[in-house]
Amino acid sequence: MPPTGLTAGTPLATLNHLAARLRILSVRSTTEAGSGHPTSCCSAADIVAVLFFSVMRFNPKNPKHPNNDRFVLSKGHAAPLLYAAWAEAGAFNPDDLLRLRTLESDLEGHPTPRLNFVDVATGSLGQGLNAGIGLALNARLDQSNYRTYVLMGDGESMEGSIWEAAEIARHLKLDNLCAIVDVNRQGQSDPTILQHDMEAYRARWSAFGWNALVVDGHDTAALLNAFEQAGQTKGKPTVLLARTLKGKGISFAEDKPDWHGKAFKKGEEADKALAELSARLLPSPPKVEIRLPDPPAKAPAAARPVAPPEYQPSDSVATREAFGATLVKLGEANPKVVALDADVKNSTFTDKFGKKFPDRFFETFIAEQNMIGAGVGLASQGKIPFVATFAAFLTRAYDFIRMAAISKTNLKLMGSHVGVSIGEDGPSQMGLEDLAMMAAQPGVAVLYPSDAVCTHWLTALAADHQGMVYIRTGRPKTPILYKNDEQFTIGGSKVLRESAKDKLTVVAAGVTLFEALKAHDELAKQGIAIRVVDLYSIVPIDRATLLASARATNNLMLTVEDHYAHGGIGDAVTAAVNADGVKVHKMAVTEIPHSGKPDQLLDRYGLSARHIVEKVKKLIS
Ligand SMILES: Cc1ncc(C[n+]2csc(CCOP(=O)(O)OP(=O)(O)O)c2C)c(N)n1
Incomplete structure (x- = not known):
């Protein structure tokens, strides 16, 4: 019965x-x-x-x-x-x-x-x-x-x-x-x-x-x-x-x-x-009745604008930490924001959100595929899930990310601990292919903030953006570059140093941006002017600014990134301007790195200011 x-x-x-x-x-x-x-x-x-x-x-x-x-x-x-x-x-x-x-x-x-x-x-x-x-x-x-x-x-x-x-x-x-x-x-x-x-x-x-x-x-x-x-x-x-x-x-x-x-x-x-x-059909079609759902409940509260950041110019803040701080502000502003973790919340700083909004925080333990899959499910229902772990560990959930892209999911991914600048933990913990992996998927915005202010605004923009977003954050503390009310856009960039005499444009983001700025100052002492661009949005890319910078600097560009050579900033910039006759040279990690201190590793793998200075001199000579 x-x-x-x-x-x-x-x-x-x-x-x-x-x-x-x-x-x-x-x-x-x-x-x-x-x-x-x-x-x-x-x-x-x-x-x-x-x-x-x-x-x-x-x-x-x-x-x-x-x-x-x-x-x-x-x-x-x-x-x-x-x-x-x-x-x-x-x-x-x-x-x-x-x-x-x-x-x-x-x-x-x-x-x-x-x-x-x-x-x-x-x-x-x-x-x-x-x-x-x-x-x-x-x-x-x-x-x-x-x-x-x-x-x-x-x-x-x-x-x-x-x-x-x-x-x-x-x-x-x-x-x-x-x-x-x-x-x-x-x-x-x-x-x-x-x-x-x-x-x-x-x-x-x-x-x-x-x-x-x-x-x-x-x-x-x-x-x-x-x-x-x-x-x-x-x-x-x-x-x-x-x-x-x-x-x-x-x-x-x-x-x-x-x-x-x-x-x-x-x-x-x-x-x-x-x-x-x-032969298994009834002689005449029976009446089909579907059981209807309960009527909908009242709509949730509307989102408010996110509170601005309050960093001091002298602060030194890791972008992963700034991400965690912004997530809390987003949680306050928008009831649809939820977060998921795979047992690294005290490294990605999503623990702050978890403490403040326990009902909207989901600990999925060390199961990254499940974390992304559950995030996709939540996103499909109108939630805005931020999924955060070490960038390196997103690779094991890549098929879930690929399928999320096929779903055109409104999912926000954050990958921390990128590049050799994580230091002592060694290559198994270093995200060095994450930009390539994310940029390969159509419709994914790939963002790479360098300081806490930029991280704040890009995280807020990510929440408002309809579609998948990847935010790349770093482990080491970095100085503040921007005023708290600086404006950023998905698809934008910032020219941080420029003069009429610039010989070449260096494009960087994350820790290498600070190396590029140091190289700029060192080269200035030697009478060589270079332009420096903060490429905080890799997909979409600010082709207009890149091209204008290249045109102003002998069509010569140098990209520097704490990422493997394939599919990162260098390839993105090349794809954007190469056809216009711009020569793009790349500096990136080209071998499996070793453990060491972050500064030692940046130097060992050719990404430090010293290497940028040498490379610039060679390219302009
Ligand atoms: C991850 C993955 N691996 C392999 C395939 C290829 N594939 C499609 S259906 C199938 C067999 C599925 O068997 P089962 O789950 O028992 O489903 P059935 O068709 O027997 O009901 C395979 C291997 C796939 N679609 N996805």
């Missing part, structure tokens, strides 16, 4: 009919496209039918309704099933499904937020549950009763990021989060390790502290019961371990290897599949 509490009383016959419809639509659309993953859709069709047409509360005409239950298709290759469910629920015309995977349609091969019913892009496996944590945390923050469902594959659950999420969801007691693993025992090229050993799955998830329910994933009554239990479980998240068959309902593909990622060919093959699936 279907339960009557949390889940609706949709007759089982209706759900079975709808599951058959979802399979049919998935087969039809992939066959029309000539590619896709129909068998991965078929294994999960009953799960999705039960969720969409009996369990979840949502408004299909308003996918952004704040109280809609959220559904994340972590196994993004089953996109046709997701699209079919929304179409069948009334969000759009099912005929549109036949334009799957075409340039003319947003029904792409894997889901992206181009579609208004998709919160986060999926398709790189092992990211949906992390985003689900962000969605579940958002419900908690907004005191909404919506629930978050995340559908994963069993092959997918090899990914370590899923187990990062599993650990943290339990720690956070996210009982509004429900994962479903579609255990169809097949991956792409091989059966999964555990195949249908459901007890092994139960033992793993239970050991992680989840309410783990093993269920027949093709038994709609059993699924309804399991979702009901999930809804009633307090204090921990639930996972449904659904035993299924890949290609369910199509005799020649069901539970067979070699059918992953293959559309059924038009003609005999697809006709046979569709005939078998159609």
Whole structure:
């Protein structure tokens, strides 16, 4: 008997009919496209039918309704099933499904937020549950009763990021989060390790502290019961371990290897599949009723302008510390600002925000992928998440960053401890490729403040900017360069030293900017004038100022950066002005550095004022 509490009383016959419809639509659309993953859709069709047409509360005409239950298709290759469910629920015309995977349609091969019913892009496996944590945390923050469902594959659950999420969801007691693993025992090229050993799955998830329910994933009554239990479980998240068959309902593909990622060919093959699936339809289409969400609560308080900084000209402040101080001011000004940490909050100074706003601060422990994924989930719901760790450790979450860019997420990343100037801790802790990594992603603003005032304003601008932003900060204390009311823009730069006699322009940011300023003074003593530009915005780049500076200095430029040579300031400046006949020379870190004192290392790797002086003299001679 279907339960009557949390889940609706949709007759089982209706759900079975709808599951058959979802399979049919998935087969039809992939066959029309000539590619896709129909068998991965078929294994999960009953799960999705039960969720969409009996369990979840949502408004299909308003996918952004704040109280809609959220559904994340972590196994993004089953996109046709997701699209079919929304179409069948009334969000759009099912005929549109036949334009799957075409340039003319947003029904792409894997889901992206181009579609208004998709919160986060999926398709790189092992990211949906992390985003689900962000969605579940958002419900908690907004005191909404919506629930978050995340559908994963069993092959997918090899990914370590899923187990990062599993650990943290339990720690956070996210009982509004429900994962479903579609255990169809097949991956792409091989059966999964555990195949249908459901007890092994139960033992793993239970050991992680989840309410783990093993269920027949093709038994709609059993699924309804399991979702009901999930809804009633307090204090921990639930996972449904659904035993299924890949290609369910199509005799020649069901539970067979070699059918992953293959559309059924038009003609005999697809006709046979569709005939078998159609035999499961009710003679006349049943009435489908979707459970609607509660009306929205009142809108949160509006943001105020952020308070200005109050640094003294004699102060010496690390940019990471200035970032932490600004984050607190942003928290005061804007209730949407939240922050996430991976156990380095006393190094990135997000601990200040955490102490002031404990409800809006999320410690994800040493699990950077999960930190970014949860941040993406929160950002998808209108929060402004600042995610901060050592720049070096963002590299291990790069695929999450890449997917966040695909989602066009409003996420703010901060990477601290960059370059050789961190000193004694050595190369494993030095962010030396972060600029390249961030600048490679379209739509990411890459900012690199040198002093505390600039850090303040760039952090504030980042919060207001719609889109992803990366802020690079340093470990050592640096002098104040700017007045507290100096104006900065994303895409701007500052000419700090200039004269009519300048022979060359040095472009730098961060610690090397101060070396460039020292070199300027030393060269001035020797009668050589140079221009110095603070390139605090690397993407977008201030091409106009760079070009004007180059033109005024014999079309000669020198970039100096505490970063590896590829993909950093040098390459960004070259790309901006090279075609205009400007010669750009680069100074950057070109080998794996050693431990040492920051000043020693800057000198050892050729970035100190002394090296800049030598290089300038050589270039202008
Ligand atoms: C991180 C990542 N690695 C590899 C792939 C390629 N891939 C796509 S689907 C798939 C198999 C997935 O198996 P499973 O999670 O069990 O899903 P099923 O299709 O069997 O439901 C693989 C390896 C991917 N999309 N993402």
